[in-house]
Amino acid sequence: MQKTLTTLLALACALNLDISQAQTSEGPIEEIIVTGDYAGPGMWQVTHPDHPGHTLWIVGEPPLLPQGMRFHSQQVANVASQSQEILLRVGVSLKPDEKIGVFRMLSVVPAVMKLRKNPDKATLQELIPPDIYARWLVQKKLYLGRDSGVEKVRPIIAAEKLRNAAFKELQVGAGGSVWEAIAKLVKKNKIPVTSPTREFTFKADEVRGRIKAFSREKLADAECFEKTVELTEALSNKQVEDARASAWATGDLAKLQELPPLPNSELSCFTAVLNSQAMSGMMPADLREQVDELWFAAAGSALTKNKSTLAVVQLDELLGDHGYLESLRKRGYEIQEPG
Secondary structure, three states: OOOOHHHHHHHHOOOOOEOOOOOOOOOOOOOOOOOEEEOOOOEEEEEOOOOOOOEEEEEEEOOEEEOOEEEOOHHHHHHHHHOOEEEOOOEEEEEEOOOOOHHHHHHOHHHHHHHHEOHHHOOHHHHOOHHHHHHHHHHHHHHOOOOOHHHHEOHHHHHHHHHHHHHHHHOEEEOOOHHHHHHHHHHHOOOOEEOOEEEEEEOHHHHHHHHHHHHHOOOOOHHHHHHHHHHHHHHOOHHHHHHHHHHHHOOOHHHHHHOOOOOOHHHHHHHHHHOOHHHOOOOOOOHHHHHHHHHHHHHHHHHHHOOEEEEEEEHHHHOOOOOHHHHHHHOOOEEEOOO
């Protein structure tokens, strides 16, 4: 889910966009090649006793990796070409209840521009706990230099600037999208693609009022700010991140789960906006639960009707005690780990 204030402000302006959730390792880490094509951990095979001969194949989108590492798997390509459906992640759509004209949109631009600044002209130092602010100054020096203007914006906006700058400086990003690797094949073979969407509607005549309310409201975005600082600190730990890249490239799931997970800053940033008074009533508080249930319903339907379905899911959403794989097991599905 892309969960930044910028995205939600665009939504508030009636743009129909998708919102699709440190310690060091012991011993020396073998140097790895950070460029080239890698297949990652492989695929999970999901079946159900009630539907023999039907398989839901799940491939995990890579974690943050050096940009030179790209996903490429002939096995995944073969499964995709033989599948009757490709299942992608769930999207969330926020639409106006009526068409909004260009001039009406332009009329709210001045109000939108004010949303970046804190109410009462507060600075980051005044809003952030001293210990977190001290860590922020270290990260700011590393990735934003002498940018003094960032001290006057909302914590959630400063966090986004820091994260983007760190990604650029460290040259990390999604390790080559699985969908990008199979998109041409899927289009060529005319394989149906399903991207479940949870849609919400808001009243167009409320846009201006909600934006003004946003400009006056202090967001509960301190956790978003802190998690982002934690994320850039973690990404700066080259030893751990090299280990993560190596484990993904070699398909070592055990090692991937041993490593400290990267802090999830996007979820806390999204929650800060979602829980604001200005956004009240536009989307439900249990949005994440609804999104998950929508995916499970789509996955179950696909497995029931198709002999083969390929699902693309973020790797960190698959693993762990609360991941999709464990949830599928609890729902009666049988899962075979990648070989």
